[in-house]
Amino acid sequence: MIRLVIVDDHPIVRGGLRDTFADAEDIIVVGEAADGAEGIERAKQLAADVVLMDLRMPGMDGVAATAALREQAPGTRVLILTTFDSESDVLPAIEAGAIGYLLKDALPDELTRAVRAAARGESVLAPTVTQHLMGQVRRPGAGTLTDREKQVLQLVANGNSNREAAKALFIGEASIKTHLQHIYDKLGARDRASAVAEGYRRRLLT
Amino acid sequence: MIRLVIVDDHPIVRGGLRDTFADAEDIIVVGEAADGAEGIERAKQLAADVVLMDLRMPGMDGVAATAALREQAPGTRVLILTTFDSESDVLPAIEAGAIGYLLKDALPDELTRAVRAAARGESVLAPTVTQHLMGQVRRPGAGTLTDREKQVLQLVANGNSNREAAKALFIGEASIKTHLQHIYDKLGARDRASAVAEGYRRRLLT
DNA sequence: CTCACGATCCACCGAATGGTGGAGGCGGGA
DNA sequence: TCCCGCCTCCACCATTCGGTGGATCGTGAG
Numbered sequence: 001m002i003r004l005v006i007v008d009d010h011p012i013v014r015g016g017l018r019d020t021f022a023d024a025e026d027i028i029v030v031g032e033a034a035d036g037a038e039g040i041e042r043a044k045q046l047a048a049d050v051v052l053m054d055l056r057m058p059g060m061d062g063v064a065a066t067a068a069l070r071e072q073a074p075g076t077r078v079l080i081l082t083t084f085d086s087e088s089d090v091l092p093a094i095e096a097g098a099i100g101y102l103l104k105d106a107l108p109d110e111l112t113r114a115v116r117a118a119a120r121g122e123s124v125l126a127p128t129v130t131q132h133l134m135g136q137v138r139r140p141g142a143g144t145l146t147d148r149e150k151q152v153l154q155l156v157a158n159g160n161s162n163r164e165a166a167k168a169l170f171i172g173e174a175s176i177k178t179h180l181q182h183i184y185d186k187l188g189a190r191d192r193a194s195a196v197a198e199g200y201r202r203r204l205l206t
Numbered sequence: 207m208i209r210l211v212i213v214d215d216h217p218i219v220r221g222g223l224r225d226t227f228a229d230a231e232d233i234i235v236v237g238e239a240a241d242g243a244e245g246i247e248r249a250k251q252l253a254a255d256v257v258l259m260d261l262r263m264p265g266m267d268g269v270a271a272t273a274a275l276r277e278q279a280p281g282t283r284v285l286i287l288t289t290f291d292s293e294s295d296v297l298p299a300i301e302a303g304a305i306g307y308l309l310k311d312a313l314p315d316e317l318t319r320a321v322r323a324a325a326r327g328e329s330v331l332a333p334t335v336t337q338h339l340m341g342q343v344r345r346p347g348a349g350t351l352t353d354r355e356k357q358v359l360q361l362v363a364n365g366n367s368n369r370e371a372a373k374a375l376f377i378g379e380a381s382i383k384t385h386l387q388h389i390y391d392k393l394g395a396r397d398r399a400s401a402v403a404e405g406y407r408r409r410l411l412t
Numbered sequence: 413c414t415c416a417c418g419a420t421c422c423a424c425c426g427a428a429t430g431g432t433g434g435a436g437g438c439g440g441g442a
Numbered sequence: 443t444c445c446c447g448c449c450t451c452c453a454c455c456a457t458t459c460g461g462t463g464g465a466t467c468g469t470g471a472g
Contacts, residue, residue, distance in 0.1 A: 010289075010310045012317075016222030083216075083289065104216045111218070146448065159400030161428065174451050181430080182448095191430070191458090193398040194365030200406035352418065367458070380421050387461080388418090397428090397460075 002119045005031045005046060007039030007065065008054040008081075013104070017052065017081075020108040027115055036065030043069055048076050050118045053098070055082040055089055063092045070097035077118045081106075089203075100124035145186060150204055152179040157196040157205050208325045211237045211252060213245030213271065214260040214287075219310070223258065223287075226314040233321055242271030249275055254282050256324045261288040261299060269302045276303035283324045287312075290409075306330035351392060356410055358385040363402040363411050 004027055006017050014032050021027045030046045033039035036053075037060040043051050051069065055062035066078045079100040080093050090101060099118050102111065103126045114124040145153065148169075155165040162180070166173040180192065187202075189195035199205040210233055212223050220238050227233045236252045239245035242259075243266040249257050257275065261268035272284045285306040286299045296307060305324050308317065309332045320330040351359065354375075361371040368386070372379040386398065393408075395401035405411040 011313055012219060012222040012226065012310055014222070015225045015314070016216075016218035016220070019221045019225055020218060104218060107217055108221070148449065156399050157403035159396040159403075161397075163428085171449085172451055174453090175449070177430080178450075181432095184430085190365035191367075191398075193362050193402045196399045196402045197363035197365075197406070197411065200403070200411075205403065205406075354419065369458085377419080378421055380423090381419070383460080384420075386459090390460085 002027045002115060003030045003047060003049045004028065004115060005033065005039065005043045005048040005051045007033045007036065007042075007051060007057070007062070009034045009057040010054075013054070017111075020111055021115070023108075024112045024115075027112065036060030036062060036068075039065050040068050040072065043076050044073050048073075050115050051076055051078045052081050052115070053078050055080060055084065055093060063096045066093060066098050067096040077121065079114060079118045079124070081111075102126050145183060145204060149179050149183050149186070152176060153183055153195060153199050154205055156180070156192050157199060208233045208321060209236045209253060209255045210234065210321060211239065211245065211249045211254040211257045213239045213242065213248075213257060213263075213268070215240045215263040216260075219260070223317075226317055227321070229314075230318045230321075233318060242266030242268060242274075245271050246274050246278065249282050250279050254279075256321050257282055257284045258287050258321070259284050259304070261286060261290065269299055272299060272304050273302040283327065285320060285324045285330070287317075308332050351389060351410060355385050355389050355392075358382055359389055359401060359405050360411055362386070362398050363405060 004021060006014050006029060008014050008017070011034075014034075018029050018032070021029050030048060031042040033042045035057045039051060039053065040060075042048070053062045053066060060068075062080060062082070066080070069076055069078055077099045078097065079102065080098045081102050081104060082089065083104045093101060099121070100114055100123055102114055102124065106114070106126070117124045151169060152165055155168055160168065162173050162176045166176045169176075180195070183195050184190065187195050187198040189198050196205065210227060212220050212235060214220050214223070217240075220240075224235050224238070227235050236254060237248040239248045241263045245257060245259065246266075248254070259268045259272060266274075268286060268288070272286070275282055275284055283305045284303065285308065286304045287308050287310060289310045299307060305327070306320055306329055308320055308330065312320070312332065323330045357375060358371055361374055366374065368379050368382040372382045375382075386401070389401050390396065393401050393404040395404050402411065
C-alpha cells in the first residue's frame with residue numbers, strides 16, 4: 001500500500017486528486033497540506049511514501065519543501081505536479097531532489113501510474129520536461145548568471161543606461177559592457193531587451 | 207435548478223469541481239469541456255445557466271470563449287475561475303462579458319455561492335480582482351497597449367531590432383519606432399529593455 | 413459629420429549600444 | 443602550486459536607438 005500526501009494550496013485541486021486516487025486500491029491518501037511547511041509536517045508524521053507537491057504555493061514553495069524533505073525524510077519520494085513546465089521551474093525542482101515532474105493536464109490514469117513508479121523509486125517526467133532537461137545538459141554551466149551579472153541585468157531591466165548602471169555599482173562603464181556581453185552569451189540574447197526578456201522567463205529578474 | 211457547465215483543460219480540476227457541486231442540491235453539472243470551443247458547444251446544447259470557465263486553455267482560450275458565448279447564448283452567465291488575477295487577465299475577461307471572476311484558491315463554499323449569484327445575474331469578484339478593477343478606472347487608457355503595440359513589444363523582447371520587427375510585421379521601420387515611443391509613454395519606460403521588463407511585470411509578454 | 417484614436421510613414425540628430433580583442437588582479441579548488 | 447572563473451578596465455567603430463515634430467488615412471463613437 002502506497003501512503004500518499006497531497007500538497008497543493010487549491011482546495012479544488014486537492015479534491016480532484018483525492019478523487020483520482022480513490023479508485024486506486026494500492027494507493028491511500030493519508031494526508032493533505034496547503035503549503036510547503038505544512039506538507040513537510042504531514043509527510044513526516046504520516047510516514048508518507050510519496051508526496052505529490054505543487055510548486056507555486058504561498059509561504060514555503062514546492063522547491064524549498066522538496067529540498068527540506070530530502071534531508072528530513074530521505075525515504076519519501078517527492079513527485080512534482082504543477083501547471084508550468086518552464087525551465088526555471090523544472091531545474092530547481094529536480095535539483096532539489098524531486099523524483100518526478102508531472103503537469104496538471106495529466107490524465108488521472110497517468111497520475112496513478114506515476115505515483116506507483118515514484119514509490120518504486122523510478123523517475124517519471126512529463127515529455128516537455130524531458131526536453132528542458134536535455135536542452136540543459138547540452139550546454140553545461142551556460143545559463144547561470146553570476147551575482148554581479150544578475151545585478152547588472154536588473155539595473156538594465158529597470159531602465160538604466162550603461163553609464164547609470166556603472167555609477168550604481170561604483171564601477172566603470174566598460175565593465176558594464178563586458179558584463180552585458182557575458183550575459184548575452186549565457187542567455188543566448190542579442191541585445192539588452194532580449195536579455196531582460198530571458199531574465200524574466202528564467203525568473204532571474206523581479 | 208441551476209444547470210452548470212465546467213470548462214477547464216485539467217481533468218483533475220474538473221473532477222474537483224464536479225465533486226464540489228455534488229453537495230449542492232440546487233446545482234447540477236450538466237456538462238464539461240476541455241477547451242473554449244468545446245465549452246461553447248456544450249453550453250449551447252445543454253442550455254446551461256452558468257458556465258464555469260478557466261482562462262488559460264489550449265486552443266480557444268477563456269476570453270475568446272466568453273465573448274463568443276455572450277453573442278451566441280446571451281442568457282448564459284460566464285463565471286471565470288482561474289489561477290491568475292493579473293490585470294492583463296482580469297480586464298479582457300470582464301470586457302468579454304464575464305459576470306464574475308474567481309480564483310482557484312476559492313473555498314468550495316464560496317464557489318457554490320458564486321454560482322448561485324451568477325445564476326441570479328449578480329456579479330461576484332475575488333477581492334484582489336476588485337483591486338485591479340479599481341486601479342484601472344483611476345487611470346483610464348494609460349497602461350493598456352494596443353494589439354499592435356503588444357506585437358511590437360513581443361518582437362523586441364525576442365531580440366529583434368527595429369528593422370527586423372518592421373519586416374516581421376510588413377511595415378516600415380519608422381512605424382516600429384513610433385509604436386515604441388507610444389509603448390514607452392504608456393509603460394513609463396525609458397528604453398526597450400525597461401519596456402520589456404514592464405511588459406513582463408504586467409504580464410503582457412510571454 | 414466631426415472628433416478621437418490607432419496605424420502607418422517621414423527626416424534629422426546626438427547618444428547609446430553591440431562587437432571585437434585584448435589586459436590585469438584576485439581567490440578558490442585541483 | 444597552478445589554473446580557472448570572476449570582476450575589473452581599455453580602445454575603436456559601425457550600427458542602432460531614442461527624441462522631436464510632424465504627416466496621412468481609416469474607423470468607430472458620439
